[in-house]
Amino acid sequence: xxxxxxxxxxxxxxxxxxxxxxxxxxxxxxxxxxxxxxxxxxxxxxxxxxxxxxxxxxxxxxxxxxxxxxxxxxxxxxxxxxxxxxxxxxxxxxxxxxxxxxxxxxxxxxxxxxxxxxxxxxxxxxxxxxxxxxxxxxxxxxxxxxxxxxxxxxxxxxxxxxxxxxxxxxxxxxxxxxxxxxxxxxxxxxxxxxxxxxxxxxxxxxxxxxxxxxxxxxxxxxxxxxxxxxxxxxxxxxxxxxxxxxxxxxxxxxxxxxxxxxxxxxxxxxxxxxxxxxxxxxxxxxxxxxxxxxxxxxxxxxxxxxxxxxxxxxxxxxxxxxxxxxxxxxxxxxxxx
Amino acid sequence: xxxxxxxxxxxxxxxxxxxxxxxxxxxxxxxxxxxxxxxxxxxxxxxxxxxxxxxxxxxxxxxxxxxxxxxxxxxxxxxxxxxxxxxxxxxxxxxxxxxxxxxxxxxxxxxxxxxxxxxxxxxxxxxxxxxxxxxxxxxxxxxxxxxxxxxxxxxxxxxxxxxxxxxxxxxxxxxxxxxxxxxxxxxxxxxxxxxxxxxxxxxxxxxxxxxxxxxxxxxxxxxxxxxxxxxxxxxxxxxxxxxxxxxxxxxxxxxxxxxxxxxxxxxxxxxxxxxxxxxxxxxxxxxxxxxxxxxxxxxxxxxxxxxxxxxxxxxxxxxxxxxxxxxxxxxxxxxxx
Numbered sequence: 001x002x003x004x005x006x007x008x009x010x011x012x013x014x015x016x017x018x019x020x021x022x023x024x025x026x027x028x029x030x031x032x033x034x035x036x037x038x039x040x041x042x043x044x045x046x047x048x049x050x051x052x053x054x055x056x057x058x059x060x061x062x063x064x065x066x067x068x069x070x071x072x073x074x075x076x077x078x079x080x081x082x083x084x085x086x087x088x089x090x091x092x093x094x095x096x097x098x099x100x101x102x103x104x105x106x107x108x109x110x111x112x113x114x115x116x117x118x119x120x121x122x123x124x125x126x127x128x129x130x131x132x133x134x135x136x137x138x139x140x141x142x143x144x145x146x147x148x149x150x151x152x153x154x155x156x157x158x159x160x161x162x163x164x165x166x167x168x169x170x171x172x173x174x175x176x177x178x179x180x181x182x183x184x185x186x187x188x189x190x191x192x193x194x195x196x197x198x199x200x201x202x203x204x205x206x207x208x209x210x211x212x213x214x215x216x217x218x219x220x221x222x223x224x225x226x227x228x229x230x231x232x233x234x235x236x237x238x239x240x241x242x243x244x245x246x247x248x249x250x251x252x253x254x255x256x257x258x259x260x261x262x263x264x265x266x267x268x269x270x271x272x273x274x275x276x277x278x279x280x281x282x283x284x285x286x287x288x289x290x291x292x293x294x295x296x297x298x299x300x301x302x303x304x305x306x307x308x309x310x311x312x313x314x315x316x317x318x319x320x321x322x323x324x325x326x327x328x329x330x331x332x333x334x335x336x337x
Numbered sequence: 338x339x340x341x342x343x344x345x346x347x348x349x350x351x352x353x354x355x356x357x358x359x360x361x362x363x364x365x366x367x368x369x370x371x372x373x374x375x376x377x378x379x380x381x382x383x384x385x386x387x388x389x390x391x392x393x394x395x396x397x398x399x400x401x402x403x404x405x406x407x408x409x410x411x412x413x414x415x416x417x418x419x420x421x422x423x424x425x426x427x428x429x430x431x432x433x434x435x436x437x438x439x440x441x442x443x444x445x446x447x448x449x450x451x452x453x454x455x456x457x458x459x460x461x462x463x464x465x466x467x468x469x470x471x472x473x474x475x476x477x478x479x480x481x482x483x484x485x486x487x488x489x490x491x492x493x494x495x496x497x498x499x500x501x502x503x504x505x506x507x508x509x510x511x512x513x514x515x516x517x518x519x520x521x522x523x524x525x526x527x528x529x530x531x532x533x534x535x536x537x538x539x540x541x542x543x544x545x546x547x548x549x550x551x552x553x554x555x556x557x558x559x560x561x562x563x564x565x566x567x568x569x570x571x572x573x574x575x576x577x578x579x580x581x582x583x584x585x586x587x588x589x590x591x592x593x594x595x596x597x598x599x600x601x602x603x604x605x606x607x608x609x610x611x612x613x614x615x616x617x618x619x620x621x622x623x624x625x626x627x628x629x630x631x632x633x634x635x636x637x638x639x640x641x642x643x644x645x646x647x648x649x650x651x652x653x654x655x656x657x658x659x660x661x662x663x664x665x666x667x668x669x670x671x672x673x674x
Contacts, residue, residue, distance in 0.1 A: 005562040009521040014562045015652045022654040027638040079652045092540045094561045150643030158642025177649030184346040203429045224431045225342040225351045277647025301364040305495025306487030310614025312514030315352045315416045317359040
């Protein structure tokens with residue numbers, strides 16, 4: 001049974017995944033290349049994943065058979081268990097919650113060798129619609145207090161399968177990092193009576209040096225205090241708190257800027273490993289006025305080492321102004337629609 | 338000129354290392370094996386490092402020549418620059434400090450193929466004395482507000498050289514992570530009027546299941562909410578705030594438990610990559626009563642991926658109780674003194 005355990009000093013929660021517990025000799029494997037020709041996310045292998053939660057598929061096709069273009073399935077090795085109740089208990093001085101939660105996989109395309117940077121724009125839009133759908137469904141469960149959508153691309157970024165996919169983990173508690181962002185943006189709001197992210201957008205327009213890509217509704221830029229080389233954020237230009245409320249033209253424009261930004265990173269850095277994480281408020285959470293949803297893309301080019309772990313400081317060897325310039329200079333293909 | 342830049346939401350500082358700025362094609366190299374037979378930390382190559390700050394060496398030997406057993410030198414590619422003044426300035430809405438600070442390397446032995454787990458205990462004690470000496474020297478500089486001692490061992494843990502060495506970075510600001518620990522331990526102190534780390538020691542003795550190694554003055558254990566498999570902390574049993582005040586028997590006992598704990602990890606996990614970080618108060622800092630210095634050892638066995646970056650949550654596939662058992666079962670060599 002997985003457990004959520006709380007660090008008594010930092011109030012940071014850790015998921016102790018007791019069920020797939022690893023022994024010393026198991027760790028060799030995790031650092032090796034995911035091998036083998038078999039892929040559970042390919043057409044024809046639908047029965048090798050847990051049954052699908054939803055799929056976008058042709059009218060005459062059946063669930064868990066080919067004919068889909070997007071599939072959402074439970075993670076076969078989930079970090080959290082939807083069958084548990086999120087019961088709290090003490091363990092001496094320590095705090096524990098039973099490991100309730102969900103862990104889903106969004107299979108972004110049936111095409112094994114594709115990726116979000118090179119898929120047709122139409123398909124990327126479908127991925128965003130799938131995110132929105134699952135986000136809104138899970139948000140309704142009163143036991144769930146946060147829904148995190150993220151992507152690991154490439155072995156160095158923690159992906160165990162190459163086939164294009166994103167993941168979603170829904171948890172009974174709001175993660176520390178999100179609380180810090182909500183509180184930090186509130187501190188700014190108290191002082192300025194404005195959203196700090198809206199102010200960042202304005203400053204990026206004034207300077208232009210960190211801008212990477214923009215369209216009518218979104219801006220992609222390198223943050224001023226980027227932790228990592230080529231770290232790139234995408235923000236809606238208008239003040240938006242909850243990703244789950246995205247719709248219509250916003251979905252289209254978000255898909256477009258996401259695809260184009262990932263394409264620039266793909267070309268400039270030769271398909272690097274990367275993670276992206278959607279940071280958002282959810283219904284019922286404090287922060288409507290001062291928090292602003294955004295996507296953080298982090299190429300994995302440097303190693304996080306002792307100094308970073310020990311301090312929470314980061315050393316970034318590529319100033320964001322230089323990184324933005326390299327990304328802007330990438331030659332873009334014709335728009336596909 | 339390196340800059341410290343502050344994230345306006347999270348108040349996290351980032352060192353933007355403008356001088357050794359990396360372009361897209363530079364990143365291929367950082368993921369490759371450090372190669373070549375030449376090592377600047379070997380005997381005879383002393384002239385290839387910046388001139389030594391201190392060394393422990395034979396009476397008839399000269400600085401920057403062989404005959405030493407410990408050498409401390411400035412990092413040849415420092416993240417921060419001791420020649421700058423830590424001047425603060427604004428950049429629009431953002432905050433910047435000129436990249437003042439020091440970055441030093443503690444060469445732990447002349448023997449290239451050794452490591453702290455296998456060096457004679459006598460030599461490990463000398464390493465601790467070197468830590469203490471540099472820590473106390475730097476603490477005196479009023480421009481320096483924190484001194485972080487850490488070690489990267491192995492390529493996966495960010496080490497660019499194999500020769501045994503630790504590092505020290507002294508910064509003009511107290512890192513976010515340290516502030517969080519000081520504040521978190523103060524919250525506990527307000528409630529309990531006790532040090533949370535002292536209480537952890539007591540709880541670990543009650544349960545015994547997470548204990549790894551102990552001696553008269555120190556305990557090594559797997560923390561209850563361990564982020565990583567085989568994460569191990571070493572704490573002085575008595576309440577101690579400032580590592581810089583370590584002396585006499587404490588140095589000896591700390592060297593012994595550090596060596597033995599690293600040896601257990603070395604054997605159980607076949608010389609894994611790891612980081613360790615010394616978390617401590619320094620003179621003049623708040624927290625004497627509620628903060629307690631400790632060393633955190635983190636073997637690098639799993640990859641930190643999108644979920645961790647996005648949430649501040651960690652998923653640990655090895656319960657600390659199991660990890661402790663494996664480490665306790667390691668067969669130890671005879672004590673060497």
